[in-house]
Amino acid sequence: MSRSMRPIANLAVKLSIDNEGVQEVGQNRGAPVEAYQASCVPPLPAGSPWCAAVIRFRLKQAATQLGLTYDVTFPRTGWTPDYSRWAKGNNKWISINRLKAIKNDKIEDVILPGDLTCFYMSHLGRIAHIGMVVQVHSWGVETIEGNTSPEPSDEGSVERDGDGYYFKVRTWDELGKYGGIIQIDF
Numbered sequence: 001m002s003r004s005m006r007p008i009a010n011l012a013v014k015l016s017i018d019n020e021g022v023q024e025v026g027q028n029r030g031a032p033v034e035a036y037q038a039s040c041v042p043p044l045p046a047g048s049p050w051c052a053a054v055i056r057f058r059l060k061q062a063a064t065q066l067g068l069t070y071d072v073t074f075p076r077t078g079w080t081p082d083y084s085r086w087a088k089g090n091n092k093w094i095s096i097n098r099l100k101a102i103k104n105d106k107i108e109d110v111i112l113p114g115d116l117t118c119f120y121m122s123h124l125g126r127i128a129h130i131g132m133v134v135q136v137h138s139w140g141v142e143t144i145e146g147n148t149s150p151e152p153s154d155e156g157s158v159e160r161d162g163d164g165y166y167f168k169v170r171t172w173d174e175l176g177k178y179g180g181i182i183q184i185d186f
Contacts, residue, residue, distance in 0.1 A: 003112060006112070006184060006185055006186060007068065007186075008062045008063050008068060008184075008186045009059075009112070009115070009186065010062075010113070010114055011066060013058075013114040013134060013144075015058050015061055015062060016144045017134065019032075020144055021164065021165065021166070022164055023164040024163045026047075027047060028048055028049060028147065029046055029047055032165075033046075033053075034046045035057065036054045036056070036057040037053045037078065039056050040052075040077055041076040041077065042077070044078040049078070049147055049160070049161065051080065051129050051148070052075075052082075052130050053078045053146070054147075055083070055146075056075075056076055056077070056078065068186075070186040071090075074086060080118065080126075080128055080129060080130045081127050083118060083127070083130055083182060084127040087180075087183070092182055092183040092184075092185070093180055093181075093182060093183075094111065094180050094181040095178070096173075096175050096177065096179050098180075099111075099172050099175075099181065100172055104138035107136055108136050110183075111133060111136045111141065111181050111183075112136070112183075113132075113135065113136070114133065114184050115132075115181050115184050116130055116181065116182040116184060117131045117133060117170060117175060117179070117181060118179050118182060119158050119175055119176055120176030120178040120179040121176060127178070127179065128160055129147075129158055129160040130145075131143035131146075131168065131170075132144050139171055140169070140171040140174070141181075142167060142168070142169055142170070145166060146164075146165045148168065149166065150162075
């Protein structure tokens with residue numbers, strides 16, 4: 001499917017925007033958060049980190065509403081490294097270095113709302129947080145992310161254990177040394 005024909009990604013970003021502000025009840029719990037966790041394959045136990053689970057939930061929700069299925073090889077887990085690994089193996093990964101090299105007037109041809117942002121955490125040595133692109137700029141992206149904190153409480157940093165589902169403003173550097181974007185073409 002072409003970058004212009006992405007019905008699942010387009011609906012998933014709309015559903016995400018419509019649900020911004022969902023908050024946890026307790027630590028990584030609450031009815032919406034537990035629904036995100038349960039949508040993963042295998043299901044995540046209640047109380048687990050859920051940034052990838054909400055991505056899985058929104059893509060599945062969009063596909064179901066449209067009566068479509070998406071790439072059977074695409075991760076359905078709650079483990080963020082699975083997503084970047086899939087993207088790299090399927091030529092859907094845009095590294096931080098490539099992002100910085102793309103001419104400003106071309107960036108919106110490469111990254112679209114509904115694509116995914118992957119954050120590399122050097123202290124963990126892996127991709128450890130994920131979000132969904134809402135808007136693209138020459139300097140970075142606006143996203144919606146689960147299991148994070150609202151702006152500006154963590155402005156300039158990446159909070160991967162917050163209390164809700166919030167809009168974020170991210171510069172390319174905030175993706176981390178080995179972070180990047182996953183192009184979603186379904």
